[in-house]
Amino acid sequence: MLETITFSLLNGLLYGMLLFMLSSGLTLIFGMMGVLNFAHASFYMLGAYFAYTMGLYTGFWVALFLAPIAVGLIGAAVERFGLRQVHQYGHVPELLFTFGLAYVVEELVRLFWGNTPMNYRVPEALDFPLFSLFGTNYPAFRVFVLVVAVSMFVGLYLLLKRTRAGLIIQASLSRPDMVSALGHNVPQVFMWVFAFGTGLAALGGVVGGIQLVTEPGMAFMMGPIVFVVVVVGGLGSIQGALIASILIGVLQTFALSVDWSLANLGMVFGYAVPPESFFATIWYMDSTRIAPMLPYLLLVLMLIFRPRGLMGKRES
Amino acid sequence: MSQETALALKGLTKNFGRAEIIRGVDLDIKANERHVIIGPNGAGKSTLFNLISGRLEATSGTIQLFGREIDGLPPHRVNRMGLSRSFQVTNLFQNMTVMQNLRCALLWSKGHKYAFWKLVNSQQEVTERAEELMERLNLTAKQHVPASLLTYAEQRALEIGATIASGAKVLLLDEPTAGMSRTEADDMVELIREITTDCTLVMVEHDLGVVFNLADRISVLVYGEVIASDTPEAVRANAAVQEAYLGTEVH
Amino acid sequence: MNTTQVQTGAAAGGVGRSIWVRRLWPWLVAVVIAMLLPLLVTSNHGLTMISHMGVMIIFALSYNMLLGNTGLLSFGHAVYFGLGGYMAMHMLRYIEATGFGMPLELLPVVGALGGLLFGLIFGAVSTRRAGVVFAMISLGIGEMVTASSLMFTGFFGGEAGLFGNREAPVSLFGIDYGPGRNVYYLVAVWALIAAVIMFLLRQTPLGWMANAVRDNPERAQFVGYSPQMVRFFQFVLAATFAGLAGGLFIVVDEIITDETVGMIQSGLVLLSAYIGGIGFFLGPVVGAVLVVFLESELSSITDAWLLYFGLLFVAVVMFAPQGLFGVAYQQVMSWRAGEWVRSFHARLYATSAMLVFVLALIAVIEKAYHVLRHWNPQEPMPLFFVTIDATSMVPWLVSFAVMAGALAVFFLHARPLLRRALDSGEGA
DSSP: OHHHHHHHHHHHHHHHHHHHHHHHHHHHHHHHHOOOOTTHHHHHHHHHHHHHHHHHHHOHHHHHHHHHHHHHHHHHHHIIIIIHHHHTTOHHHHHHHHHHHHHHHHHHHHHHHOSSOOOOOOOGGGOSEEEEETTEEEEHHHHHHHHHHHHHHHHHHHHHHHSHHHHHHHHHHHOHHHHHHTTOOHHHHHHHHHHHHHHHHHHHHHHHHHHSOOSTTHHHHHHHHHHHHHHHHOTTOHHHHHHHHHHHHHHHHHHHHSOOOHHHHHHHTTOOOOTTSTTHHHHTOOHHHHGGGHHHHHHHHHHHHOTTTTTOSSOO | OOOOEEEEEEEEEEEETTEEEEEEEEEEEETTOEEEEEOOTTSSHHHHHHHHTTSSOOSEEEEEETTEEOTTOOHHHHHHTTEEEOOSSOOOOTTSBHHHHHHHHHHTTTTOTTOOSSOGGGOHHHHHHHHHHHHHHTOGGGTTSBGGGSOHHHHHHHHHHHHHTTOOSEEEEEOTTTTOOHHHHHHHHHHHHHHTTTSEEEEEOOOHHHHHHHOSEEEEEETTEEEEEEOHHHHHHOHHHIIIIIHHHOO | OOHHHHHHHHHHOSOHHHHHHHHHHHHHHHHHHHHHHHHHOOSHHHHHHHHHHHHHHHHHHHHHHHHHHHOOOOSOTHHHHHHHHHHHHHHHHHHHHHOOOOOGGGHHHHHHHHHHHHHHHHHHHHTTOOHHHHHHHHHHHHHHHHHHHHHOHHHHOTTTOEEOOTTSSOOTTOOOOOSHHHHHHHHHHHHHHHHHHHHHHTTSHHHHHHHHHHHOHHHHHTTTOOHHHHHHHHHHHHHHHHHHHHHHHHHHHSEEOGGGGSHHHHHHHHHHHHHHOTTSSSHHHHHHHHHHHIIIIIHHHOTTHHHHHHHHHHHHHHHOTTHHHHHHHHHHHHHHTTHHHHHHHHHHHHHHHHHHHHHHHHHHHHHHHHHHHSSOTTSOEEETTEEEOTTSHHHHHHHHHHHHHHHHIIIIIIHHHHHHHHHHHHHO
């Protein structure tokens, strides 16, 4: 039991940190530009694919840096030549633009890399068990993912709290209108924020592609969950995104690894629903089957009862 | 004019964070009275309107409309109880025509609610009343023009029309003549006089000519407090008012 | 957006009959086209396609009750389509099993009731807010229902979905619903009924206030309406029609899987409505027909069809947010205003330049798919009436040169010319 809990916690934390890497960029983009970037997970996917292909020539470590930069530049181009054009029509067309973009990116990935998953592996330097718990080895790469994610959070935190650029970004998280009033070139700031945010997603993809999977469906698999994280954490809040990522990561991992149903709870109180009754389906439902639904249930409940999310400063 | 009270404010306050904008307003407005609220900029006149109409929630105090408490109710509930307001900044359905704006303003009061089983265009009563209103507002010629394409004065007139359409017993008009030329303002005052013969008017106004021309009673709001509430003559003579307000504004 | 165009009929006032003719002729044309279509389209594949068009038209129109009329962007409208379909499917299977006497013609009503039921439940929680919050709740509900299809396999039929036999129920009119053509007519009749009702709904007090709430929720409150209630009623009605479309869908396909409630289906209806034009009643109709056509025909011609699809959508969002119908409408208006006379050549010129660019782009995409995805890239590739070797340099150079040339002509010459032609008119 203790073993399951420990490993679920560790894996949940890991998954949560992966989610955080995606959602931090999204929350930054949303906070500044008011654009809920539907294609955010597509940039995550591009990060994974770029790193895989670059890695074939340069090795993992160079790709770890180059892939996010390349994707960030693509992000900048998308903002400059796409989003900016749509900006004048309002937020809904912006959302729709990124929605269409997600389709296009997925098809392009299928075109260039095919439909089958890539053989994107853990780099040799990290391919060893770091420590052993309850007789099970814990791979070093997972710890590496944690390290990357934590340094990303710390880096972001310092950037936002300690630098001038961070000050501008923070100011625009709460008052976007004021930033332009103060004479900053808002379109250019937008472009670089978008580039930076998509670059962060790509960094998530570089490690996430190895840890999870690198295939054309990965964006549509992660996309909605990232939205959940950002909304639950509070639109525009980096700390909120971190908390929500870990919460959802742990919650889902637990539900998947612990075979459990409401009936177990019932037994503690000596109560059971008759198997043929209407509620029996839910009563005896394994938690593994409920798991995929949990984040969305959380999202809907959060939006109904606390629309600004855990740490959000404003509603929308 | 000692009839029943249309609108009664008791100990009304409103804070924004630590700033007290409305600091304990008591006001009794009789039915069928034309009551004008004056005061320097930032005195809290618009905030007061927002509190009464349900756009903002009061920090403390009560608001009664014909004896029924309305504070804390959402704007649409307040509106249904017979209180209607206009806005200082024109607030219309910009994409709709004059006719459509007026019809929208009439639908609820004519009992159509959320009906989806009848057509708006075949509601004779709504159409006739809208045409009547347009006639009164001098907008008949522009009935098919979208609100956004009207001149400023026409938009203001339509704003008043949308406010009175429901036949509310109490009207709140927020600076209806602001930004108008002399003749436009005079027309507007005549219109307001005409439409308020059998209802209660509460109005915020800066133009003192308009104020003394129209008001039965005047309240002076300064820094969130009513420092005087009386007949125009008495307010004109009131030393405190002259010092706090008129002295600085009348030249 | 275009609240004006539907109401101008009354404006003319008094001239009785001619108004009715003017109002009715588009519907009569629609009836005639719908009735004659099976004479042109006779294959089973084609009949299924035009049946799907009918279903999609209802679905897209119902979607536009949200997006176009009320300003609610939903990423989960397929929930009501799919759940309505499942309800109808369960009824169909019940009829099959017990011989229950409900006629097939009324089966879509079961779907509509399913949509209504779930619309009431989910609408109550999601319409409290508009804007991004509403969009996110709709996404959440959509994903939640999709995920629950894994939980309730009894209802959703698991991976394989559920099958039914449309010939099991009786028919009200003694029609044999074996042949696809008869099914098409059933779809067409329902689509017309639904379209007429949805058209009329726009002109009811609720429909008007939906527009009002979309444009200015605050003012709507100050004329006595609760924006939340307006959104809720519109949402429930839209869900009902989505359910109706779902009910018809299972009559056509005789199978339903959990994909019908999913994100892809929700995206498809959004695409249809938006590509067609959400500011016009007919916009979603055009979009639905186009999307189903592309989905059905393009997919058999080229592997790149989803890419074209995505590019088309992005292009519409970027350059023609009024939708394809909106563009057509503008052109007609500009024709009537006489703008075409003096700008005809400039228009033709600019359009041709753009068309050449698009054709060259298609050539590039097709070649890319051939080189990267074909099992043997060396194999000669047919492209626009010629056969080329996609691995050689020349066709690529030609395509890129044409693309660059067309773009240069468009931006440097054709567009300024067109602008001048239009401006000169304004000055005159």
